[in-house]
Amino acid sequence: MSGYLKNVDPKKRKKTAKIPxxxxxxxxxxxxxxxxxxxxxxxxxxxxxxLSASLVKLSMICDGxxxxxxxxxxxxLIDGAKILALLWVFGIEATSERNSSLLLWSFVFCVLEIAFxxxxxxxxxxxxxELGNFHVNTSVHASKRAGGHSYTDKLKRLSVFFVVLKAIMxxxxxxxxxxxxxYDEGSLFFxxxxxVGIARALCFIPVMIVGVIWLFKAVCYFxxxxxxxVFCDSIxxxxxxxxxxxxxxxxxxxxxxxxxxxxxxxxxxxxxxLDGVNIFPDILVLAFLIPSFLYLAKSTKLSWRAxxxxxxxxxxxxxxxxxxxxxxxxxxxxxxMEKSEKAFFAYLFYVGSVALQGIIFVCMLAIFIGxxxxxxxxxxxxxxxxxxxSEGEKLRILExxxxxxxxxxxxxxxxxLYVLSDILNSLYGAVYAFADKNMGWFGIVNALCAxxxxxxxVRAVSELREAVQTKYMLE
Numbered sequence: 001m002s003g004y005l006k007n008v009d010p011k012k013r014k015k016t017a018k019i020p021x022x023x024x025x026x027x028x029x030x031x032x033x034x035x036x037x038x039x040x041x042x043x044x045x046x047x048x049x050x051l052s053a054s055l056v057k058l059s060m061i062c063d064g065x066x067x068x069x070x071x072x073x074x075x076x077l078i079d080g081a082k083i084l085a086l087l088w089v090f091g092i093e094a095t096s097e098r099n100s101s102l103l104l105w106s107f108v109f110c111v112l113e114i115a116f117x118x119x120x121x122x123x124x125x126x127x128x129x130e131l132g133n134f135h136v137n138t139s140v141h142a143s144k145r146a147g148g149h150s151y152t153d154k155l156k157r158l159s160v161f162f163v164v165l166k167a168i169m170x171x172x173x174x175x176x177x178x179x180x181x182x183y184d185e186g187s188l189f190f191x192x193x194x195x196v197g198i199a200r201a202l203c204f205i206p207v208m209i210v211g212v213i214w215l216f217k218a219v220c221y222f223x224x225x226x227x228x229x230v231f232c233d234s235i236x237x238x239x240x241x242x243x244x245x246x247x248x249x250x251x252x253x254x255x256x257x258x259x260x261x262x263x264x265x266x267x268x269x270x271x272x273x274l275d276g277v278n279i280f281p282d283i284l285v286l287a288f289l290i291p292s293f294l295y296l297a298k299s300t301k302l303s304w305r306a307x308x309x310x311x312x313x314x315x316x317x318x319x320x321x322x323x324x325x326x327x328x329x330x331x332x333x334x335x336x337m338e339k340s341e342k343a344f345f346a347y348l349f350y351v352g353s354v355a356l357q358g359i360i361f362v363c364m365l366a367i368f369i370g371x372x373x374x375x376x377x378x379x380x381x382x383x384x385x386x387x388x389x390s391e392g393e394k395l396r397i398l399e400x401x402x403x404x405x406x407x408x409x410x411x412x413x414x415x416x417l418y419v420l421s422d423i424l425n426s427l428y429g430a431v432y433a434f435a436d437k438n439m440g441w442f443g444i445v446n447a448l449c450a451x452x453x454x455x456x457x458v459r460a461v462s463e464l465r466e467a468v469q470t471k472y473m474l475e
Contacts, residue, residue: 025222026050032215034207045079064127071120103174110171125156137231161358173199197403243367248472251299257296259461265289270450282318310364317357324350358419370421380467407460421449
């Protein structure tokens with residue numbers, strides 16, 4: 001990659017070094033809105049993803065912003081967990097238990113956001129101040145009045161205040177569940193929770209007002225930085241001189257992002273059923289595996305034709321499987337297979353579609369692993385800058401490559417086992433209909449295979465990341 005950058009057109013190289021200040025400001029748009037308990041109308045997780053991605057270039061030239069980027073990456077996981085909490089809460093049928101669960105999770109995420117998000121914003125603006133210390137500017141350290149606090153310090157304080165206010169106000173109305181009791185005409189106590197809607201509105205309004213003020217000031221702040229051409233050009237020049245010539249920086253970053261996307265895609269293969277509906281359809285796997293392949297291709301020459309074809313086939317197979325399942329359960333019950341030939345063949349078609357999807361998934365995974373092996377050959381094996389002096393060293397490098405490749409072969413082996421468990425689980429209805437047995441352990445076996453598949457995948461990508469970082473550690 002370094003050779004490519006040396007010969008690239010200067011205008012294109014300058015564009016590559018441009019810092020995405022507008023994207024950083026856009027991230028604030030997703031974060032400013034209030035939450036209603038653990039329900040987020042405009043999910044903050046998108047803001048954390050945009051912010052983490054937008055800080056990549058700045059983090060390469062500023063250690064303070066490296067810490068901030070890592071802090072917001074943690075927030076992606078924390079806020080993403082809200083989705084699972086929502087599924088848990090609204091999967092509870094008893095109203096009283098659901099209300100208590102809302103209080104529990106509201107309190108948990110209130111504590112987590114205050115403990116992790118407030119320091120994340122503090123690190124973010126401390127990082128901007130650090131940049132201002134090393135680059136001439138009229139924006140970062142500027143202030144409205146001479147001798148007063150800088151715009152950066154003011155926005156930092158407002159951000160921390162807003163985060164704490166937003167977290168507390170989302171949790172506060174849920175405390176009303178503690179004052180709820182059965183109605184008794186002779187008692188002074190009554191169900192306070194009936195007024196929770198009013199309480200949520202009263203808490204929503206001040207957070208929205210502060211959020212709008214915070215967003216306005218943040219947009220003004222980043223517009224002020226964008227207008228400071230001396231500062232922006234200085235940072236872009238530093239990035240172009242110190243970072244762009246390095247091959248390892250981009251290889252490590254691309255492999256790290258690609259493997260994270262791969263792991264998320266692997267996790268989404270597991271069926272998260274709610275009232276018989278998989279809330280994360282298998283087709284969503286493509287939304288992570290395709291970008292994962294593209295990130296691998298940034299650092300290694302890879303062919304895109306086979307992955308494109310297999311991705312289309314997998315998407316079609318997953319839609320076929322999902323629609324055949326929905327069709328059968330909309331028209332028949334499991335017992336209908338004994339009485340109706342149409343029901344039997346409809347269920348058989350569903351099982352076949354599950355098997356077809358599984359086979360295509362294994363093929364797609366095999367193609368992806370083939371791409372990973374090319375990355376292993378190009379970016380692992382020995383420390384960059386140290387010459388290979390003997391045949392013994394070449395053999396050791398080959399051994400490292402084989403060991404890393406073997407980890408992903410194990411992933412493929414477990415994927416086959418996982419697909420077989422999926423097919424077995426899809427046969428549950430037929431066994432129930434013809435053998436009159438409730439084989440609930442089919443689902444348990446499938447879940448255990450899914451967990452095993454995720455664990456083996458995480459181990460493989462972790463060792464790959466470590467090997468890539470080891471090669472470029474002296475760059």
